[in-house]
Amino acid sequence: MPITHNWGVVQMDTYPKYEGRSDVVFTVHWTLDATDGEHTVGVYGSVGLTLDPKATHAPYASLTQAQVIDWVHEALGEEQVAAYEASVAQQLKDQIAPPVVTPALPWSE
Numbered sequence: 001m002p003i004t005h006n007w008g009v010v011q012m013d014t015y016p017k018y019e020g021r022s023d024v025v026f027t028v029h030w031t032l033d034a035t036d037g038e039h040t041v042g043v044y045g046s047v048g049l050t051l052d053p054k055a056t057h058a059p060y061a062s063l064t065q066a067q068v069i070d071w072v073h074e075a076l077g078e079e080q081v082a083a084y085e086a087s088v089a090q091q092l093k094d095q096i097a098p099p100v101v102t103p104a105l106p107w108s109e
Contacts, residue, residue, distance in 0.1 A: 003035070005032060005034055011028075012028050013029075014060065019053040023059075034089050042088065047075045
């Protein structure tokens with residue numbers, strides 16, 4: 001089964017007031033899960049956002065997870081997003097077929 005990646009947002013830190021705006025997001029806490037249908041692994045991280053006072057401000061209540069994940073990807077950069085996705089894919093493969101195992105001692109059975 002192919003590996004799928006699922007990005008999520010678990011928390012956003014905001015400034016109550018910033019440059020005359022309310023509830024301005026400055027840090028996003030995110031998760032990335034990789035699954036093959038039966039197995040799942042994940043990673044958690046956070047990223048600071050660059051605040052641009054000239055940018056259009058979306059009210060906090062109208063933000064969507066997809067929009068915020070786009071912000072996360074932009075803040076991390078294409079290479080870092082690919083590195084995280086490769087890392088969880090490798091963790092998943094290692095969970096399915098561990099590269100190192102520690103069997104019971106032969107005389108302990």
